[in-house]
Amino acid sequence: MHSKKTRTHVTPAGLGGRLLSLGAGLCLAGGPLWAAQAEDGAADARLATVVVEGAARSEAQKAAEQLKKVPGAAVVVDNKEVEKGRATNAEDVFALQPGIFAQATSGSGANKISIRGSGLNTFYQGYALGIKYLFDGLPITGPGGTQEDYLSMNGIDHTEVLYGANAFDYAATSLGGAINFVTHSGYTAPGNYLRLEAGSFGYRKQQLSTGGVVDDSDYYVSIFHNERDGYQHDTPNKGQELVANLGHRFNDRLDTRLIVRYREETLTQGNTLTREQIKHDSNSNKVPTGRKKDGSTWVGSTTTYRFDDDSRLQVGLSVNDYPLLNGWRYSATPQDWRSTDTNLTLRYLRRQDRLFGLPSDTTLTFSSTRSQFADVKSHSRATGQLLQHTDYTGSRDTVFAFGNELQLDERLWLVSGLSAINIDRDVSIEYSTSANTSEFPGEVSYNKWYAAPRLGLRYQLTPDVQLFGNASRSIDPPVTWQLGSTGVPYVRPLTPQKADTLEVGIRGSVGVVDGSLALYRSWVKDELLSVVVRQATATADALVANSNASPTIHQGIEAGLGIQLWEGANGDRLDLRQAWTLNDFHYRGDSTFGDNELPSLPRQVYQAQLNYQRHDGYYAELNARAASSYYVDYANTLGAPSYTLWGAKLGYQAPGRRWEVFLDLRNLTNEHYATAANTAYDAKGRDSANFYPGDPFNVTAGVAVRF
Template structure:
């Protein structure tokens, strides 16, 4: 009987999705009694088929841990994503309610936003308002997040923590945190080869090997990717290395060293008008070249378990991400140097009591310092320096206390308090221009703040749980938002702060499982950006960031999954759905009133219908629909709405030794915009602000385990 129940649970695991991982165990428990009642009437029990046992274990452990969070979270099993094209963060973060993730020019330049974080700060791939980590070590620093590292290479699973629910990673951003957990020799032993090829010259090759030797394990992966591009002159290519080495010294002490190295060269297309989007989408009059000469992320994490099972995690990180911006076409190329050093500490206690009640506690500390950070631009025709701006010494430090207290059999109270120390330094060391503005040539400030949080979970029934929380978020500006090389002055931009109320329900019954979350954020000094001067053949694009008057971010995040059909052989049909409603607007602004904030669709719906055979064949139909949204603060010009259809078929050999797939996207050849620039006032006239999405395209791939 148990073997049959185990087999059913494993089949459900293969259907588990990022939006449903948090409810999967509840659904399995709900079907256990039905499995017991039918076991006596069934024929002989078949041998258990292990589908993704070792691969899914990391995702399932993360899902179990995140169930204790009194708010919205999700876990993505990247092995499931790899059943199709896995080129960028858009592929991994699909079907996540409340998460907007779209790539432009088919490259790794992604616009990623959670609950409207950094909603209009997308300019050739920068991601703001979310803290990104690899294996709990910060990728995001005072200078932001380098988008070339969001290539999803060798990731076992992805944790998505909305808003203040990311407190265990010392993340205080409005959007929360996304933590990518690497594959290791224990989770992915053996040799692996993967080849992908598709439309517009897309190619991707990956080789990896991993294993366990005594008390140690190792994992090494090399990857190369290339794409000719859909828009004219938008080729990109990259190569990288991922490696980690772990050693268990004793049951109490273990450590792991991490290395990520990435080189990337790409040319991105300019935004188009709506007319061009429809009639001439390959146009690219003002391409932008970017080159990463070798981004390097070095880190280590050591865990010590005390006699009382308390754990101390110590993480060290070195993050170097040079950038040559405008290496082609720009009249004033910019050479960025950025090196961050970070230290993270996490002390976790479980099984304690407080006032006679079960209690778990955490103490976390994270500090990331810009050890070397500056940008220098020069005139291409003469080679002379145009301007140099220094950011060295900027820092983000967060210290947090947290507690999970079980008030009753069905009730848990979460509480916490974070202290953040923000230091921003931006100083123009040299410029050929004359500062005639009211702004200074340098800014150097430190700002402290407290961010409390309080949450409650209530087990309404064995199948459903209610949750709610109130919290405060603090988003420091990234260094280049204060100024870089486009103007001879620095803007004194201050941190964005918000108070958020969130509540929802999650669980499953019968064939259904899902979640529904509603939130509202009262935002002060929101960091908003606008294109002051579009790029041209003679001038680079100029962007200005400032603190806005009070704004509101509110919305609905809903996910519903259904196991529509399943036979005794394990063949099944499953439906995944995700819906997001965004309402971001001013609060009685003296100029814009209650206007909508530009940059993101008000409504996004995604669905995926999948048929899977236990023998290994699978077929899928998917859709993504997005409503229109404004691209200017005066709300006179909107991006077109769209519906994009896709399909995927594949086969995984019963031996799990090889797999092949075909992934087709935009079946109806829809002309649409994946993202848009933000302008101050378009005056209702069509203008070049829209980044075109790929038309009909096909990717095929094959993978081997040996």
């Protein structure tokens, strides 16, 4: 990565103190601190200009430095590194991150994303669960979950991932934590930029952006288009997107930023296959399903007022309108989803305070997301008759959070916090042609409060090595459509899942080695689990049931290791990065399944990347991903096949990244594998259609130019 240099001219006043505060890594140049010259027999001390040069830190580097204060697992992914190859979806962005499972189907944004088993058996076709997603600190996740078309990763400078309760400052209360996508600005992406990608199975992507700074304002505008014919038969997808980020600084105390995202998307998903089909007929697709977004619009605004150097208030407002036409192709009963959420976020940050005579930092956060309008209607494709209407309007998630970091001594910090969480759910079947003969009601409405405490420690063992540990509680409310949608004429009275988690770990660097290790255990109550009751057919949609489970355990090990294997005199480097995840998710004495493993995620995942970077911009990479087998049913009778995938990248980045080119090769051995799976109740050991096929050998080429 090529870094810019900053040149700072230091005035005489306070020179010594300022030099001491510049920190490690800065070099002093430009002559002596002062020069003495005698004139007419008197000493006339004159200060010379001092020029300080250092590498300007990127926004991603600043974010990574800030996350070191979190007493638990948290990482930053720099999109500049991701864009050395294909950069299409969450699978591309979260590769080599321990503890994160992100796999795509049909090459689209329909990703299965899970952190520490959150939403572990989420199904595709429109929503992501178990994690709070944000753009620039403002939530896109609401009472109805997260629409997957927003996970296109377009216009992103870097991504922050905070595991579990470590996402406290973002008012995230879920077991999986939070993923915050930070949009490019005129400062991070100045000038004009053109990027083109093309590859196997008809994949195409085009991007054109412009950004810059004008006086006290900055701007970034980007347009995208993506398209793919698909690997499975009849699985085309396409989308177009606009991203705009406008900022203005009124004075030293007040600044504001407006961010707009608009995306249209049309895609067809392939049906799940049996293990036998994965091996011998993996592009089969007899029951395709379609999803269409006529225009998702997210508008967010953040305004920051600085009372002084140590305290500031951030006010965030956002509107999220995300319609969805599910089953627009093939389905006998397509569904029209209409959703509009509003959010208000307030953050007050106080730094360099004193508490009990000790240095103290405090954060107060308020976040409330309300479904201003939300419903779903299903109708008969053959007759146009309305079959069912379910309403979610008024559902709301509200969080008040108080957090404090207290420095106990020069190496030890105590981090504490308490969240008060209000869950409001209003779900009702307004109309249905089917009679409700179940034990469940046609309407559920409740307003409940929960408390989620957090306590953590971090200890600076050396300047570059840190120990951490924390105890926390998480609250995962059911999203509205889990209670009821269009498949059945009743509403299930689901309650939020609760989890108590202990986590310990270490992170840092020693010489040419850097890495992290985290161990965690979560005691989960009322875990929200899903099961496929009926597979999709040519005449009927799939039927999925959601319920609160008996007590479960989520525990695991997350390890990341980077080693600089060699560095030449001219700056050439050979680096090895590795990530290993151990997942152990199981029941605790369930009356039916005992201590069975929970289905849907590999027990072990290993990833590695060997990268050779030349000083003149050329690079080559060999990478691997291996996943163990895992069960796809709660009875633990049918397993997904294990797999190992090999890949390679070749590329060149011109000085200053004025232009770059890459070749990204994946699945070099043409492995036939299941990228993800549905969950069944009891497969009785019989092979069944629960597996999403991964892409065979494929190639993507790309070129980018800055002008």
